[in-house]
Amino acid sequence: xxxxxxxxxxxxxxxxxxxxxxxxxxxxxxxxxxxxxxxxxxxxxxxxxxxxxxxxxxxxxxxxxxxxxxxxxxxxxxxxxxxxxxxxxxxxxxxxxxxxxxxxxxxxxxx
Amino acid sequence: xxxxxxxxxxxxxxxxxxxxxxxxxxxxxxxxxxxxxxxxxxxxxxxxxxxxxxxxxxxxxxxxxxxxxxxxxxxxxxxxxxxxxxxxxxxxxxxxxxxxxxxxxxxxxxx
Numbered sequence: 455x456x457x458x459x460x461x462x463x464x465x466x467x468x469x470x471x472x473x474x475x476x477x478x479x480x481x482x483x484x485x486x487x488x489x490x491x492x493x494x495x496x497x498x499x500x501x502x503x504x505x506x507x508x509x510x511x512x513x514x515x516x517x518x519x520x521x522x523x524x525x526x527x528x529x530x531x532x533x534x535x536x537x538x539x540x541x542x543x544x545x546x547x548x549x550x551x552x553x554x555x556x557x558x559x560x561x562x563x564x565x
Numbered sequence: 566x567x568x569x570x571x572x573x574x575x576x577x578x579x580x581x582x583x584x585x586x587x588x589x590x591x592x593x594x595x596x597x598x599x600x601x602x603x604x605x606x607x608x609x610x611x612x613x614x615x616x617x618x619x620x621x622x623x624x625x626x627x628x629x630x631x632x633x634x635x636x637x638x639x640x641x642x643x644x645x646x647x648x649x650x651x652x653x654x655x656x657x658x659x660x661x662x663x664x665x666x667x668x669x670x671x672x673x674x675x676x
């Protein structure tokens with residue numbers, strides 16, 4: 455298994471509260487990604503990083519921010535959680551020209 | 566807009582049958598086509614296809630890319646109940662190595 459750890463794995467939070475999901479890798483890969491998965495939509499890219507402090511938006515970035523202060527850590531923050539952000543969140547990593555490997559997922563419920 | 570479409574969305578077959586899953590893509594700066602299998606948790610990597618017409622094979626699974634038709638197929642022969650899963654295809658974009666996913670095909674193998 456690729457060395458990817460997501461935390462927390464499960465979280466229930468209230469609407470309007472901030473939430474941070476953490477992705478930690480031990481592979482020293484350059485690229486890191488946050489995807490969300492919802493029924494009928496497959497996986498959709500939220501944000502990605504191509505190096506320390508280098509990030510960019512994906513297709514569903516509204517309401518989310520990210521930070522990457524170290525190669526091994528990529529944080530996803532929901533500034534003010536909404537029910538539409540109830541989802542499964544997957545972190546992924548890759549190195550140039552190689553395939554992308556996924557973490558185990560974080561289940562987030564916003565009530 | 567980059568787009569990946571899979572068909573069928575759902576498929577139910579009997580153990581021992583052969584199945585073919587389809588994936589078509591329309592993306593700018595295409596690099597490769599990836600297939601993943603997803604059971605309960607993280608998608609797990611199956612194949613990466615970069616060159617047209619070259620079949621990749623792993624046991625009972627095989628896949629091929631047709632760049633002229635902008636499509637790929639995933640074949641599974643002699644299906645087993647353990648093949649029941651969601652199969653995802655994704656087009657990888659040059660540069661940031663981003664993946665654009667299809668909606669997935671939910672495959673159910675009945676004994």
